[in-house]
Structure formats: C-alpha cells, structure tokens
Amino acid sequence: MSEHPHSSHYDAIVIGGGHNGLTAAAYLAKAGRKVLVLERRHVLGGAAVSEELYPGFTFSVCSYVVSLLRPHIIRELELARHGLEIIPLEASFLPLPNGDSLTRWSDPERTRREVARFSRHDSERLPEFSLAMTKLCWLAKRIIDEPAPDPASLAPRELLKLLRLGRTMKDDPTDLRWLNFKLLTMSAVDFLDLWFESDVLKAPMSVSGIIGTFLGVRSPGTAYVLLHHYMGEIDGAFRAWGFSKGGTGGISLAIANAARAHGAEILEQSGVERVLVHGGKANGVVLENGDTVRASTVISSVDPNRTFLRLVGEEHLEDEFAAQIRRYRLRGSSGKVNLALDRLPEFSCRPGDGPHLHGDIAIAPSIDYLERAYDEAKYGDFSERPYINVVIPSLVDPTVAPPGKHVMSCFVQYAPYDIKEGPEHWPERREAFGDAVVDTLAEYIPGLRESILYRQVLTPWDLEQEFGLTEGNIFHGELSLDQLLFLRPAAGWARYRTPIEGLWVCGSGTHPGGGIMGAPGELAAKTMLQSRAL
C-alpha cells in the first residue's frame, strides 16, 4: 500500500529517500521550496538504514560506521536537534590466526607500543604518516566541500577555482604535492610501503583502499580509495570514524526530521517507475502504483545507471551520453552479514570484554590473505576466506540490542556481483556465502556459531534487488579516478545537472561520491538554488 501525495503542486520531486535525497530535500525545503520525496522501500535511509530485523535487535543493515558526513551539514540542518548522535570508535582491532593481535587505539602512545611489538620502525613512522595524511585530507576537504571544478570551462569563475586549487597545492610543501599525485595512481600497498615494513600493520590499513571496489590491495588506483576513507572527520580530527546512535538509519531519520521540519513531504512505499520527459524536459514522475506526480524539477538520488537507463530511458538520451553511462563501472564486490548474538563474542586471542572491541575489528591478517581473497573474486567466486570488517555497535550503543545481547555487523569482501553462475544465481549461493563468513569468523571466535540467534546475509544481488543499488555497488559506482570529480558520473555532467532539462542528480554517483557524506545532496541543492533552477 502506498500513500498518495498530499498536494498536487511541488517545486521539486526527489526520487529516493536515502540520506542524499533527504539532504537535498532538506536544503531545498529550508530555502522555502515545496519538495516531495518518494522512497520505494517501507523505511527511509537507503544504504544508511536501521531495521529491527529480529525482535529487540536493531541493525545497521548496510552501512555501519560514519565519518564522512560533513560537519557543516550537521550544523546547517541542526541534525543534533533532530536526533543525530555520533559516538566515535575507540580502536581498530586485528585478531591474528597465530593467537596474537594488533590494536590501534585513539591514544597514540598506546598504539605506538602495540605496533612496536611488530616493528619499532613502523611504530615511530606512524606519527609522520598521520601528519602527512592529515595534510592530504585537509587538501582533499577543499575539494569535497565544493562542486567539482570544470576543467573544460572557460568561465572566469571556473578558471579562478582551478587556479585556487592549484595555488593551495603550490603552497603546500613539494613533497606533499608529489605525494598527492602519487596517491592518485598508486596501489594501497605501494603507498603504505613508502612508510611501513610490517605486514601486520599494512594489511589492515590497506583494506581502506578496496572498500566498495572490485580491485585488490595491490591494484593501482586503490591508494585514492584509501584516502577517501581517511577523509572523514569527527570534531576536526581526520580519520575518525563513529557509530550513529540507533544505527546509521539514525542519520537518515535525523535528516528526514530536518526536512519535514522545513515542510518537505516524504512518502515511503512510493517507488518511481519512470521520469516523465516531454520535449527534452522532465516534468514529473510516474509511480509504480500508476500515480503521476507533476513537477518542473525532478531530482534523482538513485545511481546514474538506474536514473538514466531505467527511469529516463535511452530513447531520451544522446548516444554519446548514454554510452558514457553504460560504461560507468558499478560491479559490486561486497556483501554484508548481520548477526544477532545472545552473548558477547569471545575472541580466542584476546578473550573477554574490553575497549579493543569498541571499534572496528578487521579480519585481514596479511596482505597475501587479502590478495588471495581477491584472486577468487576475479574468477567469479566469493572469497572462501574473505576480508571482513566487523563492528559490535551494541557495545557502545546498548539501545540496539537487549541488555547483555549484541548485534554484530560484518562487511564482507569479496562477493562479486558477477558470480560465474550469473548474478541471478546469487540466491542459491547466499547461505553458502553466509557460512563462509561465519566459518572465517569462527576461526577467531570459536563459540560464535552457538551464539547466533539470527543471521541476515546480503549478497550484491540482494543489495540490487532490495536497495536498488545497481550491480550491488555500495557507492553508486566505483571510486576510481576516471569516475571521480568532473568525471562523476559523466564528463561534462558533474554539476548535478543532466542532459534532460529539469532533471538533476544528487546521489552517491555524483561528486564527491559514496559513503554517508550528505555532500552530493547538499551540493546539488545548493547548486540548484544558486542557479535559480527552481
């Protein structure tokens, strides 16, 4: 059953109630525009969603930690007042198969002592690495907090912007500039090799470079993805990740509350079947239930492939543009396993409760392990022994599970969308994939299987079918150089505008890309308001 819109006139319709669509809606509503958000699912949030899948246990079904969410959005939309609360992660814990473990803490001295057990050299290099990354992130921040510069434009404003970017880079020490260019093209492992020697340290650090991409830690280009995951900040501290209270859906709901407070109308269970295009102009949408809603502006927050090839249709696009969108790489490579546990997982290498569990836990014992996991994926299989990023948010946010019980969220790579049987055969392999994940974890947590009350396995196929993420790509498209900045989603169309007049895009498939950032939604809305598009 879907609801019907309350009004017949809207300044803009937003397709998709993920956090970016909601952010765009909130900014437009705040500026006095009449906005309608249409979400296909029964809950808001898209990939930033919380659901009580098992009585008493609330899961961050897809995304599970947050850092990239722009702090100025939190302030401008007053998200704290609307319910947003973020709790920083305290540690990164790496259990090792030999019974040892490495924990990186927010306390740098403690981390230095831990790392020194594996390499004194690395332990002393860490602060230099952190400093270099902080500088890089600060540079990058100036790029992600603004619409992508347009290198092809001769407009004075654009030239100025490029110049300014060039100038800020020139001001920085040369080694940093050099580093920045290197970073864009290197592999995550090569990049880390510039600093560190210990595999035990490099392996868990390198995985930031493969999240959401169908590449291995030794593949060129992954160093950029690493930076993308470092760019987040909490309270001015870069590289800080946190839990959202009540799961990552809490973020989406806070944004939705802000949007509603400014007068936006938001409807769930209202999937859009297609965008109405007449004479090259968008003028409304048709819902899956057959309803038509008109508006001279339509903003899509779903991925570029879905927006253009399905909701609009190639018949309305020029060949060159359609070809670019077809070439846009999605190829999802990750899955998710969510577990409800009747007790705290007991790691054999470091038993008991403790702050080492109050953060993320990586199953990434060595670089070779990660590369082997990728090898299997290359040939169309999920990894038997995958990289897993585990969090147990109930340890710091006890509201997500009954007292003494826990939720365990496992982000898994690799699970290629294109398995060799064909993606539509994923449902038959779903539980085998879930078993591989639980078996891998059980090597470190011997009692895990017995403590599982409920298990949800999400394959890339499920991410596509249920969450509308084409090919299961968690970022609405890979974060590779040829798909970033002024090339996201297509050359010449990186400013949220599209070749269809009145149709705009604002999801993770636009600059500055995926993750719970809010930036695409915010920048799209601000660009539209600035150009008086509505």
Next chain:
Amino acid sequence: MPVPTPFHPRTSGLCGSLLWKEWSGYYAVRSYDTCHEREYYALRHAAGLIDVSPLFKADLYGPDAAALLSLVTVRNLRKLRVGRVTYLCWCDDDGKVVDDGTVTRIGEQHYRLTGNGPLCGWLARYSDGFDVNVEDTSDAYGALALQGPLARAILVAAAGPEIEQLRFFRGRESAIGGIPVLITRTGYTGDLGYEIWVERDRAVEVWDRVMGAGRPYRIQPAGLDAMDVTRIEAGFVLCGVDYFPAHHCMLDSRKSSPYEIGLGWAVNLDREPFVGQRALREEVARGAVWELVGIEYDWDEYEALHAEYGLPPQVTSGAWRDAVPLYDTRGRQIGQATSGAWSPLLKKNLALATVRTGHAAPGTRVRVEVTVEYERRNVGATVVKTPFFDPARKKA
C-alpha cells in the same frame, strides 16, 4: 592533602589514568581514561556513574526547618511537598549570591540542603530562635550521580520498579540491595538522571550494586571532565567559575545577583522577609546590569581564522574555564565568556558568558577572543538560549 571519598576503594582501582583533582578537599577523578571522551559519550548515550560525594550536605530537622530555609534562601520552601526537590541559591544581605544547590524535603520535618561550599556555618548565622536542628551530613553520606538515557533502566534493576514512577525533581527513600538510600531525580548533566545518597559505610556496596545492574547497559564510571562538558551543554553555571561566592570576593564587581547568573526564576520575591530581599527588590526595580547567556561561535569564521595560519580548525577536547573577553561588533568589551566547551554532540563551540544586559537578547552578535598560534584574535558568536542541549527524556 585531599582525603578519599566513601567510594574511593572503587574509584581508585578504576582510575587507570591517575588523573585526579581536588574537589572541596576530596580526591575526585577527572577522567578514568587518559581522555574523558568515552565517559562523555556514556553520559549521553548509555549511562555514567559519577562520584559527587564532595558536595556539601546539611540535614535540617524540626518544625521550623522550612521557615529557616525560606529565610536563608531565595525560595519559599513552606510549600515544598514531601518527596520534592527544588533548585535554588542563597544570597548575602546585599542580594549577592553566596552559593547554589538543592533542597529535598525528605520527611514532614526533614530537609536536605546541598551546596558547593560549607552550609552549616551560613545557616547558623540565621538560625537563632528557630526550632530546628541542623546537622552537617557532608561526611556522613556518599553521593553518586547516575546520569544518561539508560539511567532509569539501570536504577530500576538496582532499586526496584517504583523508580519508574519517580518524576523530574522528585525524591524518595528506597533501598539498593537492602541498603537504605535516598534517590532524587536530579543531576548536573541536563539529561535523564538520578542522584543516590547513601550512608558512607555502605557506599561501596551501593557502588557495586549499581555498577552490576548497569553492566548490561554499558554503564561507565565517569569523571569530572566529562561532566563538565555535559553541564555546559546543559547551560548550568558553576560556582567559582561562572560566578563567585559573594562572601569570598575581594571586589564588589565580582559579586553577582541571582538575576545576573540566570537564577532569577528561582527567586520568590514577594513573601515574608528573606536574606537579600530588599536588595533584590531594588535590583528588580532598577534592572540588572549583567546577564548570563549562552553563546555559539561561528564555525565558518573559526575555521577560516585557522586557515589563515595554515591550520585545520582545532577543537579543545575538554571544557575550558579561563575566562576570555567578549566584544560587541564595534570592538567594545561587553563582558566575558567564563567557561565553554566543544560539544561533540552538537558540533558547536559553546560558552557561558556574562554580558551587559543590552547585549543579552538571543540573536545578538558578539565577538569572542580566541588565541591562534600564540596570537590573540577574535571570532563572531551569537547569543543563544540555554540549555544548548535539552533532550525530552530529561523530564519524560
């Protein structure tokens, strides 16, 4: 040398950071970890347990207890019913604040007053002719503040289901593990929370019971650093920081009336005589000179200011309390910010400030001094209503 509180046997074992401070002559934990962050988040997301035993306490017994308290403090306590708590302050003859605290009516003729400084000597100045017995119970009781959104669930588990019914600013005698306690729904964090008052000899047992009940709810022992950030978010003034006890001030200009520290609402002016009444009447007629306000720094300007020096914006991790000057937009000094903190929850730089009344309206633009790279600069800020953070659960 400070002395231990009744909970010291437990807090000392947990305080791995060895970060202690002196609080009214007692050892008090600043933070159990090297950084108070985890304790702060526990206070806002789960629950924190804070040893607040160093608060001064006085128990008043007798038919005239209410009359004495009504004479000494700015509130008329004759109407306070059994089981109620009220927040108030008391003044000297010139209507300048001496201290602030709470009064709980525990029984028909039994009241407990708490404060930041010693109480009994001050009460004794006025108690002649009153049929009342004032007992200094500061050392007799240990006190715990259990604060945070899960405080109720924990206390229900520890003390029984009747806690469910205990409303904001109410108190009741209860028992935890058979040990008699007084529980009040009060606190200094501006959140859902309770304070537990227990005889010192049984204090450790109560600590253990509450911690035990709180474990499944991820309770954390919390220190004063974390509490300081929360009290600023809650907009609570701190005696000795945001105002100074009148009877200890060298300068008259340092003294404040209740109206000047945001406690005007607590004054019941038109009633039987009370200490400071005449002066307060005059002040109301004349209008106060100063007002306590909340301010929020302009983040963009703060960030831009740091960028001038090639720095990302720096936020302090804890609360600060060294006062800095405040200016109007034309550069004239209009007051001072006396304490402040970066609110990790609100993503804002907050401060409590005392300003000349003409600059106190919400929305007023001011400038506040900040130091960047050893240089004194200032950034824009806006006067806002306090509390900065006021969750519905506090009173729900």
